[in-house]
Amino acid sequence: MVNELSQIDHLFKELIALLSAESQVDPYNVQFLKYVEERRSLVKQTDGNQAKEAIRGINRYSDEFAFSDAHAKKIKDIIDSLYDLVNC
Amino acid sequence: MKKKSVSLLLLWLLLSVSFISCTDHDVEPQAWLNNLETLLGQGTKSTVEGWIDAGLDDEKTKEAFDKSGDKAALFNSLKTAISIYDQRVYIEDWDHIPGIEKGNYVANGLKSGVSNASWANPDLDLSASDAANFADAKADELSAGTKIYRVTGGNPAGGYWTAQIPASVGDVIGGTAVRPAWNNFSKFYVYEVPAGQTLKVWRGTTAAQQIADGVINPFLPGKAEQIFIPFVVRDATFKTLVKEIPLPW
Structure with a gap:
């Protein structure tokens, strides 16, 4: 459980770092960055279905954004990994 | 002459009542906006009025601010909302968000990912x-x-x-x-x-x-x-x- 939380937090940090970089390139991405940061706090405070719904929301909302070729696949992979961790 | 005087009197009475009604109507609904301006600063009232002019329900907006424990946060959420539909979520104006369903949400999505064997990828x-x-x-x-x-x-x-x-x-x-x-x-x-x-x-x-x-x-x-x-x-x-x-x- 502790290991899982640690993995989740690590993935969030990675995701936020990538989104910060993407926001520098395209300020439109800032709103998604903020959304992810808020859900990171939410996921830390909750578990089970609420955490799953929060990350499901991150994934669905990410579809509204176009990321650079350098980061797009990685961003998607991280979100998928986050969901897999809470989808137990 | 008497008839004319009575008509004028009636007209005066009618106008007086209308004026009082108008001023009463203006003062009471404005109070919450004035209070919000005092709390959140200059420009708040005109901003909220702009949202209402653009279609946000005034009663629901007032209600949302009345019951909000953090009016500044609510104001900021409404200000940064991406559409009027998004604003309506913040003030819980469900009746004016098309497509929603009343009732309790129950997750019904697939529980795991899906592969297609014939694609083999x-x-x-x-x-x-x-x-x-x-x-x-x-x-x-x-x-x-x-x-x-x-x-x-x-x-x-x-x-x-x-x-x-x-x-x-x-x-x-x-x-x-x-x-x-x-x-x-x-x-x-x-x-x-x-x-x-x-x-x-x-x-x-x-x-x-x-x-x-x-x-x-x-x-x-x-x-x-x-x-x-x-x-x-x-x-x-x-x-x-x-x-x-x-x-x-």
């Missing part, structure tokens, strides 16, 4: 996070000439599309379970599968979705058919073939 799998947005899903290959559609305020070449043209914003919000916080529904795109090609997609019924974090009632019912195009399919060529067209409403 894990990059084409429907991941668990995307499978959760489907109540059911099957692999499909769209034939040449097939058109698919997408309503968005952002990325034209995202993964989620529909085979049918949505008739209204309600079809998008409710039918394809898209939260107003995610999409301002401002643009419409079409993609047509080129001649001699097929497009590998996942196709199925949209799963239900919460309208906002922590809100169980109402919810977004889904139930419309949707299409998901795997990331690897949406390459540079795909993106060049996505065309903007007028919104269907």
Whole structure:
């Protein structure tokens, strides 16, 4: 459980770092960055279905954004990994 | 002469009552806006009035601020909202958000990802996070000439599309379970599968979705058919073939 939380937090940090970089390139991405940061706090405070719904929301909302070729696949992979961790 | 005097008196009385009614009507509803201006600073009142002029329900807005424990945060949320539908979520004006369903949200998405054996390519799998947005899903290959559609305020070449043209914003919000916080529904795109090609997609019924974090009632019912195009399919060529067209409403 502790290991899982640690993995989740690590993935969030990675995701936020990538989104910060993407926001520098395209300020439109800032709103998604903020959304992810808020859900990171939410996921830390909750578990089970609420955490799953929060990350499901991150994934669905990410579809509204176009990321650079350098980061797009990685961003998607991280979100998928986050969901897999809470989808137990 | 007497008749004329009586008529004038009646007219004066009528105008007086109208004036008093007007001033009474103006003073009472303005009080909450004046109080908000005092609390949150100059410009607050005119900003809120602007939102109401643009279609936000004044009673619901007042109610939301009255019961809010953090009026500054609510004001900021309304200010940064991406559309009037998004604002209506913040003030819980459910009656004016098309497509939503009253009742308790129950998650009905797929519990795990899906593979298609005949494609034999894990990059084409429907991941668990995307499978959760489907109540059911099957692999499909769209034939040449097939058109698919997408309503968005952002990325034209995202993964989620529909085979049918949505008739209204309600079809998008409710039918394809898209939260107003995610999409301002401002643009419409079409993609047509080129001649001699097929497009590998996942196709199925949209799963239900919460309208906002922590809100169980109402919810977004889904139930419309949707299409998901795997990331690897949406390459540079795909993106060049996505065309903007007028919104269907």
